[in-house]
Amino acid sequence: MTFHPIPGSSAVDVRDVTVHYGDVLALDKATLSLDPGRICGLIGMNGSGKSTLFKAVMGIVKPDSGTVRVFGGSPAEARRAGTVGYVPQSEGVDWAFPVSVRDVVMMGRYGGLGFTRRPRAEDHDAVAAALDRVELAHLADRQIGQLSGGQRKRAFVARGIAQGASVLLLDEPFAGVDKRSEATITRLLRELADDGAAILISTHDLHALPDLADEAVLLLHRVLMHGAPGEVLKAENIALAFGLDVLGRKP
Numbered sequence: 001m002t003f004h005p006i007p008g009s010s011a012v013d014v015r016d017v018t019v020h021y022g023d024v025l026a027l028d029k030a031t032l033s034l035d036p037g038r039i040c041g042l043i044g045m046n047g048s049g050k051s052t053l054f055k056a057v058m059g060i061v062k063p064d065s066g067t068v069r070v071f072g073g074s075p076a077e078a079r080r081a082g083t084v085g086y087v088p089q090s091e092g093v094d095w096a097f098p099v100s101v102r103d104v105v106m107m108g109r110y111g112g113l114g115f116t117r118r119p120r121a122e123d124h125d126a127v128a129a130a131l132d133r134v135e136l137a138h139l140a141d142r143q144i145g146q147l148s149g150g151q152r153k154r155a156f157v158a159r160g161i162a163q164g165a166s167v168l169l170l171d172e173p174f175a176g177v178d179k180r181s182e183a184t185i186t187r188l189l190r191e192l193a194d195d196g197a198a199i200l201i202s203t204h205d206l207h208a209l210p211d212l213a214d215e216a217v218l219l220l221h222r223v224l225m226h227g228a229p230g231e232v233l234k235a236e237n238i239a240l241a242f243g244l245d246v247l248g249r250k251p
């Protein structure tokens with residue numbers, strides 16, 4: 001693979017990034033950087049640009065202006081090299097697709113090569129280890145759609161683990177997820193961060209954030225605020241991002 005990380009650079013560096021879809025402004029000079037070993041919660045209302053930010057970090061959406069760097073290099077190359085892992089929103093996945101849980105996790109091993117390469121012993125070992133880590137080894141042969149919401153998320157986290165991603169992007173990982181899966185995913189993410197991964201999580205679950213994240217970002221097309229979760233989650237700051245008064249005061 002042709003990805004060459006630059007030592008000492010941030011895991012993710014998004015600088016002054018603007019993205020339009022036609023006339024719709026999705027990101028407006030968004031600036032954000034994230035270091036290895038850190039978990040960052042991304043908070044913003046529907047349509048505030050969270051998924052677009054993820055797509056920019058994956059090199060799938062090209063900014064109109066501004067720059068995105070992953071470990072100092074090109075985001076698309078980082079994704080193709082397996083450096084960036086993605087746990088999609090449930091809505092974005094075709095759950096009827098005829099693949100097993102093991103197949104989904106194996107996809108993390110193929111990178112840009114597609115399915116033309118036969119898995120080697122080391123690929124099988126990495127997949128088995130990742131399934132163990134998310135506590136899904138016993139369900140490896142099930143079709144992916146035959147898992148609960150939380151188990152599906154864990155399967156995609158396992159894909160990121162199997163590919164050895166150093167940047168993990170999770171889009172609403174706790175939506176429709178039972179408490180056990182939430183606890184497993186939270187514990188795993190902390191372990192992955194302790195191993196040096198940089199983790200960006202979009203979530204509407206504001207209560208879970210202080211236990212989950214080291215830092216938080218409020219997004220409303222722009223980055224309104226980036227800091228410690230306790231500070232970012234203050235009612236007046238949340239009100240700014242969501243355009244409402246969460247304390248119930250009259251404007």
Ligand SMILES: Nc1ncnc2c1ncn2[C@@H]1O[C@H](COP(=O)(O)OP(=O)(O)OP(=O)(O)O)[C@@H](O)[C@H]1O
Nearest residue numbers: 021024025026044045046047048049050051052053
């Ligand atoms: N492919 C697209 N074509 C046109 N407009 C788009 C497209 N994708 C996103 N948008 C628009 O860009 C803006 C940002 O969308 P985005 O999906 O990034 O927000 P989000 O914060 O992830 O929302 P949600 O919480 O609902 O998932 C929205 O106004 C959305 O309607």
